[in-house]
Amino acid sequence: MESEVKIKNKKEKFAILEKGDELYSCSRCGTCLAYCPIYKQTLDESLAPRGKMSLLEAISKGKIEYSDKISEKLFTCTACNICTSECPSGVKLDEMISTAKSDLIDAHKYPQVLDILKERIKKAYNVTFDSNTGRLDWAAQLPEGEPEKYVKAKAEVVYFVGCVSSFSPRSFGIPRSIVQDFDSAKVDYTLLGEEEWCCGFPLINSGIKDVVGDLAKHNIDAVKSKGAKLLVLSCPSCYHTWKHEYPKYLSEKVDFEILHISQYLLRLIKEGKIKLGPLSGKITYHDPCDLGRNSGIYAEPRDVIKSIPGIDFIDMAANRKLANCCGGGGNLESVNQALASKIALAKADEIIETGADIVVTSCQQCNRTIDASLKKKKKETNAKVKVIDLPELVLQSIQSEKL
């Protein structure tokens, strides 16, 4: 492999070689050091966004080559993208890193776990080792009975559950709440069942782009076959992929609206279809990176929380586009678990500082990471903050209204 890579570098085939001008626009001002969660925890310039840009520029100029060391640096990233959003010089660091990751895939310099991930998605169309027939296992224990009832031939709304919420038991609460929220609002909806395939986000994030087009085409066709006017997603990364990545892979226009669950819940509340009863407590909200910074959805989840009577809402000091990553992004956990955990603990501190009883998020991954770090903190500080997902909070409020 080594020799092949060298030949490629010489033939100037790597995509990063075309990015010289953009890489030159990084002024090395160091603004990103104040924001990057990786740098803040490691104080390691070679992992800082401007450090990564300097490495890529050196590659683009032929000063150094893609190596395992470069790969390790570039994959040590939560993809939270606060660097791009705060860069005063307007460098699109996300695009640069994504280009480099694709090059690293071509150069066969990437974390081994990616091979397994790609195989799983290609064979079973999901990120787990389970067969895709298990997509509805979470629904088995719902009071309404058979999981199959959630898959209809035609419906106005399709709910795309996402791999993690479909297969990871600790996230089952999210789809279970959502179907109950929908039932209470009498939404005409369906799930895709085993016709729901991984959206492709984990591959895109890793620079693997060859399978994504097939996944996108299948998923779009599956939604179209239901005759749906609206697609609702609860996973921010799935939402981001559908909304912002699929158009890059397919020319085909989607003829249905795409909403994140937070947007759709707010619509149902405003239309009076969901009736909210009182809850009590002080609540803060964590902006998932793919929902907030990467999709611009900040107001809707907050508005949903604030529509619940009896809630005292407080934002964290760093919120909306400045919200800090929970550490769960970018598959960092599979590359550097200890670092992901440090970032998560820093997030827990921010949450505890608000004095809230509950932190609401709108992402199964953030939920899991924050839950783990809050539990660790509980041992140290005795802080008793609980994390719940937005649709679960809404369900609690609906149930309180019925009392």
Add this chain to the structure above:
Amino acid sequence: MDKNYTAELEQIVNPENVITSFEERLTYSYDSTRLEYMPDVVVKVKTAEQISRIMKLANEYTIPVTPRGAATGLSGGCLAVEGGISLVMVAMNKIIDINPIDLLATVEAGVITENVSKAVEHLKLFYPPDPGSMKSSTIGGNIAENAGGLRGLKYGVTKDYINSIEVVLPTGEIVNMGTNTVKAVTGYNLVDLMCGSEGTLGIITKATLGLLPVPADRASILAFFKNMTDAAKTVRDIVAEGVITATLEIVDKVTINAIEDFLKIGLDRTVGAMLLIEVDGQKGAVEIEAGIVMKVCRSNSALSVRQAKSAQERDELWSARRAALSSLSRIRPSTILEDATVPRSRIVELVEAVNEIAKKYGMLIGTFGHAGDGNLHPTILTDLRIPEQSKKTERVIEEIFKVTIALGGTLSGEHGIGITKAQYLKLEISKPVYDLMKKIKNSFDPNNILNPGKMKCTWDA
């Protein structure tokens, strides 16, 4: 590189803090000047004792040592221009003590500037120096470069807030300089000598900083003018009216347009200049001063003058000012930021001279800056990768410096000399003074190993 000394460094700071790989060293080769000099080895330190041992080792082997904070500097102060050790201080980031009675905070050198103010916010105190890079820059770097900021007119610069420092001398001794009293006249004022020494005389490891009470009230005023000359006259007249504003910032047409392109906040693109002014102090006093400021603006034919009505509007105005450099930097590939500074009475002439130079060379120059301090940031927008542009840029810089000196000004108000302005030193200081500086350097650092190659200027024989 000598393997022996790497092994010895590893004994001092543990192997994981000694970095030798080419790729990683590359990420410690730059700062905000965007110049690159490769250190032979990067060493991450945690204590003054470690630095002391490293300096003794460096003297033994004659290895250059260059201290490095967050590397946000604009004159190349932390670049290892002669190779050797890049000494990374960012992990020395503890806030050691806060004393609200004496209005002091004692911090390690790697503490981030903004974090000092954040740490004393709950006591209604603040640390006044606010360089543009305050969210990333370190206190150690600020002291070494004597960093300024937007609030210089009323509150001064870094050197005005350094009471005492702990320093590792180039020869390895750990010493304390200064006192934590309001007054002190015991011995030479070495703290002021260290402040702005650009890391050439010693490595600052700890500092006791002065704090001030947060002003009870403040008001921000925005005024537009037909041209830079009217705006600059206004700056002069405000101070002449007896008002010392907290900030008094000027922004030219090129910069206004760049900011508007970037932020789209509705700035008037047709005007020639704007002033952004903040007054702070006790309630009542602020209103009176704001009134005087607005009157002076109008008497200098301001096209419009308004006071920010809400905290949100005020924050928007200041974020616009803070975005000046970054907005300009989006226009062309290279952004050369100068910080020519003249006495306030000459600011009008400097503004007009910069405009003339821009016209003469057909260069795009955006000018903004701390006009109240006489400190302008003419920012040359160019592409240094093109040789002809690069040459022209050099000539423009030289002309700006020459006119600045002719107006009784200085090469650098707040960024330092380092390597980017070293060759122009002789425009401002005489040979005997330069020789004196060299003697001072030599008495601190006989082997010339601490941050060598900085402020280097040659006089023709």
